[in-house]
Amino acid sequence: MPRGEKSKYTDKQKRKAEHIEESYEKRGVSEGEAEARAWATVNKQSGGGEKGGSGRKKSETAKRADRKDSARRAVATKHGHSPNRGSASARSRSTSRSTSLTDMTRDELMQRARERDVRGRSKMRKDELIRALS
Structure with a gap:
């Protein structure tokens, strides 16, 4: 029982x-x-069991990545760089960057790590990929 x-x-x-x-x-x-x-x-x-909003835990790595991403977006906004301005390629680049690393799937993180040629990426877990890409 x-x-x-x-x-x-x-x-x-x-x-x-x-x-x-x-x-x-x-x-x-x-x-x-x-x-x-x-x-x-x-x-x-x-x-x-059911948890309140504060009951959900986020790893320190995920929090750090979110803060860094948020700060980067704030600076871009301050300098007048927004998705509504600039060329189409600049818009697509800025919108792809604005997605938080923690919101991406492991496959998406692997693709980004592959593009940046991160060593040892194939054996990394999601939180390790986030840390390597931050």
Whole structure:
């Protein structure tokens, strides 16, 4: 039997756990074991119970990359460089830069690392790629 109360879970998480539990029981797993596995699966997929806005953690690397990106955009705005000015190629360059590294997928980060010829990029995780590109 899983421990702890489930009041912090969303309705969607509770439905998902119930569905998973039923699936395990159909396969012959005991009721208690099925329930424990179901909640373990929900926790693995969604990170546990419902969290408020401040409950979501961001790595220091991601925070640093976001701050650096924000500062770069602020300087560009201060100097009158905005996506609405300049040539079409300048606009596409500035809009591609304005996306935060943390908002990019690992594949997009790999592509950018490939363009910059970052050594060891193929073995890097997403947070390591962000650090190397910052």
